[in-house]
Amino acid sequence: MAKRVVPDAARQRRRRTKEGQVLTHDLIVETALRMLREHGAAGLTARRLGLALGADASTIYRYFRGMDDLTLAIADELFAHALTGWRATGEWRADLRSLGLSIYDAYLAHPQAAVLTASRVAGRPHEVAVDETILAILRTAGFPDPDAVRIYHAFIDQALGFAVLDAATLALPPATRAADEQVWQATYARLPAATHPHIAATAHLLVANMNDSAYPAALDLLLASATAQLAAL
Amino acid sequence: MAKRVVPDAARQRRRRTKEGQVLTHDLIVETALRMLREHGAAGLTARRLGLALGADASTIYRYFRGMDDLTLAIADELFAHALTGWRATGEWRADLRSLGLSIYDAYLAHPQAAVLTASRVAGRPHEVAVDETILAILRTAGFPDPDAVRIYHAFIDQALGFAVLDAATLALPPATRAADEQVWQATYARLPAATHPHIAATAHLLVANMNDSAYPAALDLLLASATAQLAAL
DNA sequence: TCGTCAACGTCAATGGTGTTGGCATAAGGG
């Protein structure tokens, strides 16, 4: 019986592209992330990605089933980043806080990717790893399973929700980010005070507020509530 | 000097399409919303939208500058729905709660549209109207402007964040929604318990939890915090 | 050393996409 050699990632054939580039899954995902950052979501196409890699567009299909599959890989990459951005201390509230901010930061570090993949995160391997981590922290802290699951759910939804929204505003303008404040000031100024008196009255505060996130405060609120629940047991 | 007649929406020429349909901005947006619901984001194309309207794809460009412009109109429509879904009582906490849930419901009523437009809401007319309403409620309740702005920010980000995320899970499967629970149960079952012990231990709870939203509880938390702030003045 | 074969890169073609310019036509206003 002929022993078929199972394809093994360890001994891959490393060929080279026309331009001499060596391709890997990771290199493609990284390049895609860079293109997203530099040219926005509309700038990430198979052809252009191939061009950036020094390869033909169709070559990408040797590594991913299609652009959709690539999107899933990008989503996964964001969570991989999130998992390396926090440190466990053993104190559950500190750990959750660190993990939440790490997720948030990973998203904000790649706003276009965050927006593009917002609806495709569920079930990605590293996203599942994050879920596992959150549940581990909560159950180790002593929360009974029903509470742990409820808090987990609120925690991850909150983190991703704020992250996606804040990333969205950050991802918006292809133009440089410097003139942003003036853009918004102009936007508020253009609103007729007659129809929007309350926005007009607080316009300066709204502009000043716009660049800091509401997430940390909301996260603290959630953690405080969880602390109270744990104490009530 | 010839007096140029300014185009006026009030006296439009209402022509008819080949199929006898009469087109309007609203009809196009409604049709687009229906197509999103029925065929998903990928199913909404200029040609197919034209087909559904009994019109040529290019005719859409008489009403919208492009598909992007149409997307903005769809985003606006969601907030228009949100504004009609709540009732003012005069009690600020009840009002905010009602408005928040109304925004959330409007998004969940059109999950695909919610996901598609998640990054394009800022500055839409009806979104601005929602902002104005929130600020009005808070300032009338007696919050000083800095607090009002901070709470407004947290409130709207929270509402939209949870809404977008929950809509994302709802928008995912082109298949019918009935078998969903089994899909997730299978997903969790496929996870090796060795690598994901905490998910494995709580799989049944996770599945049971999956269909109810964490938003109402989070909203109550925010309102309670705001109440405390107001009392401390 | 060499033959085999799978992995992987390229090329060319297909059908679908948003968008535009030209042209036809109907609806009112003068």
Place this chain on the structure above:
DNA sequence: CCCTTATGCCAACACCATTGACGTTGACGA
């Protein structure tokens, strides 16, 4: 009644994702 303008259609353009055929390379077994 005619003229302007809004609004419809058609044809064409450039680009897109995806696929199948084909060439090339490198690793491994004999």
